[in-house]
Amino acid sequence: MRLAFALLGLLLLSSVAAAEEIKIGVLVDLSGPLTTFGTDIKNTLEIAKDEINNYFKEKGLDYTVEFYVEDTKVDPNVALQKVQSLHAKGINLIIGPMGSGEVANVKDYVTSNKIIIISPSSTALPTIIGFATPEDKKYIFRFVGTDDLQTDAIASELKDLGVKGVVIIYIGNAWGRGLYETIKPKLEEAGIEIAQPIEYPDQVPADFSPYISSMESELNKLIEKYGREKVAVVAFTYEEVYTLLAQTPEDSPLLNVVWIGCDGNAKSGKITDALEKVKRVGMYATLFESKGPAYDKLAEEYAKRGFGKAPYQYAMNAYDAAWVLALAYVEVVKEKGSYDPDAMVEKIKEVAVKYSNGEYGVQPVSGRIELNEWNDRASGDYAIYYVNEKGEWDVAGIWKFETKSIEWKHKPKWPEVKATPTPTPEKKETPVEKKETPKEEKKEEKKTPGFGILIAAAAAAYALRRRA
Known part of the structure; x- marks a missing residue:
């Protein structure tokens, strides 16, 4: 009996060990100027992870997907450090980084090491961030419309x-x-x-x-x-x-x-x-x-988990990028016997179309994904x-x-000019100035006008009477 349990345990362990982990790095802003969107991507990928792993289990595929999230602060130098760190851990697939400056700064490293990245939000034109030809951008995909x-x-x-x-x-x-x-x-x-x-x-x-x-x-x-x-x-x-x-x-x-x-x-x-x-x-x-057939389902799960009302577009792009990377990886390994980055580049383009058409039994949340010669999303509202x-x-x-x-739906109207109110000065009573009156004047003011003349006249009359 003990032997049977031991054998069962070994079988279970071998089954678990057989499930290959698809490691995907995630480079987002969690503490810089794009924190709102970076946190949103991180939360949405938690949903993607559970759904992809359930899908693999239902299909009998011995794979699991795991995301390794790093905060870049949208700093190009930090982004390069994080790419190098992920690569040192054996991670060759990355969702992100978010900013075009970051993409420009990591492009040489990811190209020389054949690391595949899919940015959900970098929009600068390829020529502006240093790419001369589509071949230069072979390993760099962007699931968002460009600035053109x-x-x-x-x-x-x-x-x-x-x-x-x-x-x-x-x-x-x-x-x-x-x-x-x-x-x-x-x-x-x-x-x-x-x-x-x-x-x-x-x-x-x-x-x-x-x-x-x-x-x-x-x-x-x-x-x-x-x-x-x-x-x-x-x-x-x-x-x-x-x-x-x-x-x-x-x-x-x-x-x-x-x-x-x-x-x-x-x-x-x-x-x-x-x-x-x-x-x-x-x-x-x-x-x-751009919204696809699976958007409502994702929004419902997003709200259920307390992340908010619904994910933003960048998070939806990242969600689809996760599915495309996971599905493409499985097909490359099945066809080649092991992971091959050059085969993966071509497979991503193929899988993006099949995924958009619902051929895997799952559908995109960000609408149809059509890529141009630069591996950038080619259309969208x-x-x-x-x-x-x-x-x-x-x-x-x-x-x-x-x-x-x-x-x-709401055409802009120019704001009305705010009149700057002129402050009304406080009314202050003007104090009456008190003037000091000289003593002589004060005495005179108390006298009846002409009183001195009467006294003089009386004195003169008295003097005449004495002479008489």
Whole structure:
């Protein structure tokens, strides 16, 4: 009997040992300017892990997936350190990093070591972050629309609103600068004047007052030229833009125009830092938005676990990236007998299509995944979010990729200029000045006018009578 139990135990152990762990690194921001989105990705991948492992079990596949999460703070140098650390642990598949500057900084290392990464949120054009040809970017995938699409959407916004001049502020990294350089020729072609652009450092400053002052100066020039309701602010920033707004004076002209945001600051929880000001300027921010058949199920599970109402788009992209990596890995090992990074590159493209078509019995949450020659997502719509009067993010419109036009639900309106009240001075009683009267005058004031003359006359009469 003991022998039977021992044999059973060995069988169970061998069964467990036979399940190969698919190790996937996750590089997200958990303590920097994209914390809202990084935490969202981490939470959503917890759901993906459980669902993928259940899928493997149901299909009789001896695999499990495990995620190794690292915080990069959206710092390119930290991202490289984390990639190197994961690689040292034998991890060759990574979801992330989030920022384009991070992707630019890790590209040489991941390429030379054949590490495959899928970023759910890096959007800068390949040429801006250092890729000359698609072959240079062979091991780097991005499951999000690039800035070429996003700037088309933003340019459409500005044209629809009749804007004639813009002040653009951007973070001085590959992503922020890339957005500016990508939209610049599009706005020039549309006849929209761009004031002197304002760049702040990648190491986000604590005090934005010098940049606020520069923005005000440039904005006033445009207002004088075109009028207030023909001018807007465009912010290519992360969530720190809400710190900037919090530091903006109440009487600043910046609060009298519409602000146009982007995917770096859309749907941010940091709006509470300056809620009334954000409500005033709207912050009409574009965000790649594509939903697939499995979205509702994921959103339900997300809410059930207490993560919030529903995951953001970047988290949905990461969820699909996890499925594609896991399914592709299994097929490569089945066909090759072991993992092969070059075969994996080709398999990812194939699996993305099959996964999008529902051929595995599971469906994407972020919609159809079509990749271009650069291994970037080739199409997709953009939602335009704004902060409504309730202080909540809401959909203002949808930019449609197919028509290159916007379907507005809430078209932006310029805020009314707040009249600066002139303080009413307090009424103070003016004290009556008391003048000292000379003693002689005081005595005279007590006398009846002409009294001295009467005395003199009486004295004269008395003298005449004595002579008589």
